[in-house]
Amino acid sequence: MIKEVISAELSVGETLMIQKNRIEGADAASHRLAVVTGTHGDELEGQYVAWQLARTLAKKKNALCGTVDIYPALNPLGISTIYRGLPGFDLDMNRIFPGSRDETMYEYIADGIMRDIQGADLCIDIHASNIFLREIPQVRINEKSADVLTPLARLLNMDFIWIHSAATVLESTLAYSLNALHTPTLVVEMGVGMRITKSYGDQLITGILSVMRHLGMLKEPAPPVAPPIVSTDGSVSFVNANESGFFIPQVRHADRVEQGQLLGLIADPMSGGIQERLLSPISGLVFTLREYPVVNEGSLIARILGGSAG
Amino acid sequence: MRKETLFTIDALPYRQPISVYGYYFGTDAKTLAVMGAIRGDEFQQMYTAARLVNRLSHLESQGRLSESCGILVVPCAGQFSMNVSHRFWPLDNTDINRMFPGYEAGETTQRLAARIFEALKGYHWGVHLTSLYLPGDFAPHIRVMDTGLQKNDKGLDFGLPYLVSRDPHPYDTTTLNYNWQVWETNTFSLYTRATDSIDEQSADEAVDSILRFLAKLDMLREHDLPPGTQTQKLDEKNLVTIHNKAAGILLRRRGPGDRISRNETAALIIDPYTSEIREEIRSPSDGVIFFARHAQILPSHTVVFRVIP
Numbered sequence: 215m216i217k218e219v220i221s222a223e224l225s226v227g228e229t230l231m232i233q234k235n236r237i238e239g240a241d242a243a244s245h246r247l248a249v250v251t252g253t254h255g256d257e258l259e260g261q262y263v264a265w266q267l268a269r270t271l272a273k274k275k276n277a278l279c280g281t282v283d284i285y286p287a288l289n290p291l292g293i294s295t296i297y298r299g300l301p302g303f304d305l306d307m308n309r310i311f312p313g314s315r316d317e318t319m320y321e322y323i324a325d326g327i328m329r330d331i332q333g334a335d336l337c338i339d340i341h342a343s344n345i346f347l348r349e350i351p352q353v354r355i356n357e358k359s360a361d362v363l364t365p366l367a368r369l370l371n372m373d374f375i376w377i378h379s380a381a382t383v384l385e386s387t388l389a390y391s392l393n394a395l396h397t398p399t400l401v402v403e404m405g406v407g408m409r410i411t412k413s414y415g416d417q418l419i420t421g422i423l424s425v426m427r428h429l430g431m432l433k434e435p436a437p438p439v440a441p442p443i444v445s446t447d448g449s450v451s452f453v454n455a456n457e458s459g460f461f462i463p464q465v466r467h468a469d470r471v472e473q474g475q476l477l478g479l480i481a482d483p484m485s486g487g488i489q490e491r492l493l494s495p496i497s498g499l500v501f502t503l504r505e506y507p508v509v510n511e512g513s514l515i516a517r518i519l520g521g522s523a524g
Numbered sequence: 525m526r527k528e529t530l531f532t533i534d535a536l537p538y539r540q541p542i543s544v545y546g547y548y549f550g551t552d553a554k555t556l557a558v559m560g561a562i563r564g565d566e567f568q569q570m571y572t573a574a575r576l577v578n579r580l581s582h583l584e585s586q587g588r589l590s591e592s593c594g595i596l597v598v599p600c601a602g603q604f605s606m607n608v609s610h611r612f613w614p615l616d617n618t619d620i621n622r623m624f625p626g627y628e629a630g631e632t633t634q635r636l637a638a639r640i641f642e643a644l645k646g647y648h649w650g651v652h653l654t655s656l657y658l659p660g661d662f663a664p665h666i667r668v669m670d671t672g673l674q675k676n677d678k679g680l681d682f683g684l685p686y687l688v689s690r691d692p693h694p695y696d697t698t699t700l701n702y703n704w705q706v707w708e709t710n711t712f713s714l715y716t717r718a719t720d721s722i723d724e725q726s727a728d729e730a731v732d733s734i735l736r737f738l739a740k741l742d743m744l745r746e747h748d749l750p751p752g753t754q755t756q757k758l759d760e761k762n763l764v765t766i767h768n769k770a771a772g773i774l775l776r777r778r779g780p781g782d783r784i785s786r787n788e789t790a791a792l793i794i795d796p797y798t799s800e801i802r803e804e805i806r807s808p809s810d811g812v813i814f815f816a817r818h819a820q821i822l823p824s825h826t827v828v829f830r831v832i833p
Contacts, residue, residue, distance in 0.1 A: 222771075222823060222824045222825050223770065223771040223823060223824040224771055224823045224824075225771050225772060225773075225796070225821035225822055225823050226771075226772070226796045226821060227796065227797070230823070298617060299617060304611055304612070304657060305657060309695060315825075316765055316767070316827075317765075317827055318658065318825070318826050318827060319823040319824060319825045319826050322825040344616070346616065384694075385694035385695075386693075386694055386695050452629075452630075454629065454630065454631065457534070457536075458534050458535070458536035458537055459536060459537050460537065482536070482537070483537070484537070484538070489536075508537065508615065510534075510535075510536075510615055510632040511533075511534050511632060511635065512630060512631045512632035512633070512634065512635040512636075513615075513631065513632055514631055
């Protein structure tokens, strides 16, 4: 059942409407899972998950207990215009939560989204990095919420759980705002912007069914999930370009690399020269790798997860 | 006046290096630093800083700066965006003014913020000529972020009509203003009427206000500056916000600085197909318009005015 979450009138003859697909099982009021995506208009990995999850749950309707709300597009105008932010507003939608009824249209929309999701047993907020970086399937958790969220994240069938520091600026995200209102919210990052990686989507759907079973929303055995690597900031090393040019990778995404191994080159097509050779600062897993070749000085090239798995 | 290259943006591939310049006046003392445009549409902020460079140059050549006064003006650090008509960093749309204090080993805009901050930090007073995220026109004012780290009342010495204080939000903690204060510079954000258009009168008023501030610090001798106005102190929380309910074409009937009476029409929202009036936006109280949204068309539920009651 498609339901309206919140809407606002656009300037010229159009309505901006946030919608959700509500799937109800037995005892619909007993539990509620919110699966949200499409906050950034250039992140499309969640579109596959929204589509395939709806189809999967339709087949499992007899085993479903409670309600699953799928929000495929929190930023419909961004998706329709291939634009990461909020068209005409110049802000990142994931920096305006919890929203407001007294500021701008998008903050009014954000407020409506918050009110709709608040109170769910769990919210899963699916992101797809950006057009520049490819990510392995992972859950990102603010250290302030780690005690509550890490046990749930372990069920999501993601490869990696990154417990990161509590940057003040992240207090304007959907996940932070919902967690602050005691609606547990997990942020999934996987894949790359403007693309759909079906295998990652299928991996996450298995995880969502697993967590639904844990929440008592699925009356059938939980599908098996792989244990993730759980890590904090201290185990993550960043590799940034120090020169501008074109990135030519010398490793593949999700490879394991040794300290000092060549990760890639910054090439100068004008001269045929090599501007920079980028080496891995530690041994570990390349869980983030640059996808978009053009780099400026400072552009993020890779993140390496070092240390032992656990 | 001494012009120095503060740093150079290596704008490869296929763009030539861009230098960011600082204009130094007086001695090596770190009395006052003024930051102009950081974003690519802050033309008014760049123009205002450029006018300040011009005025300080004349004052310095006439021996009117005190012996203990050292001033830095950075007219623009947003050339890379400005030259391609982007407000933010064109590659990833990040905002340098959300990256302070910066990080020299970080991403591109973090590195640029670090280099700007390196040039600006250590000054006793700091003025940032800046813009709001919402396109609009302001009554000229000094804005202070109330961090508790500085004496905000020094902002009265600019002699602009308003001194507005606001509590910092989480997203403010990465701005130049906030971090300048943390690094012990007494910081004021100065808003003129415009952002992406040049308002010469408003820019000159802003330059006068900065020079007046210097004169109050006894850093300027024998000046013939206009006296400025009696400054009204405001808390941003006490401004009255006026929203539109209907969407359509915006026809503004009042602008910043205008007096308005309760129930008086401040703007109209017009049907974009028939030109019929869809909404008369009326002021809920008597007051003076502090902020007026600058837009041709508006969606519903949006701030159109802020009024000083």
